Amino acid sequence: MSHTLCRSSMLSDPRVWSFLTQVDAAEAETCRKAGCPRCGGVLHSARYPRKPYGLAVALRGDVWRFSFCCAACRGRETPPSVRFFGRRFYVGALFLLVSALALGGGVRLQTIARRSGIPVRTLKRWRRWWQETFPTTPEWRVKRGALAPPPGEAPLRWLLRTMRGHTLRARLLRSLVWLMPWTGSCALGDGRTMSAESVSVMTA
Ligand SMILES: [Zn+2]
16 A cells, blocks of 8 residues: 555565464354354354455455354354454454544544555444444443443543553454454454453554
């Protein structure tokens, strides 16, 4: 990508992408071993290719979203991910970074759009999701009870501020792990997702 936001970000660092892929692979394996949450059947790989927007071109080939299909009931299970935030085209790290900027209010959306290459209407949609949808999710109600953010603070800003780490990269990576319950179907509600603070993230 030619714009400064992405060129200077960690999204062009192959070590970061490789780290995120390993986290996803470990989570997928946990999901597979647990079997189908509906019928207990054996899960078979049904991964599918993704073309993640926002990732450096060199890293964009051969990217797969881990996913499973139950051998018995044919149901699909897609594990949580630190690389993809649900079905969004953009990679999770970019979604978080840019959302934090858009929620901050210090930079105009038009400027963020120009620097990131992400359309203003998408930025508005993301901002609305964080402001209106995210606080109403059951996952947030569970997490909020455990961590008690100050009332009134936007969840994403609170998260990026709270996550341990000396660098933005470390805090961002931990935030992605923390947000995994929002990104897949396997771990919803059952607490199987690993704890964000226990993950050793790259500090370089
Ligand atoms: Zn099943």
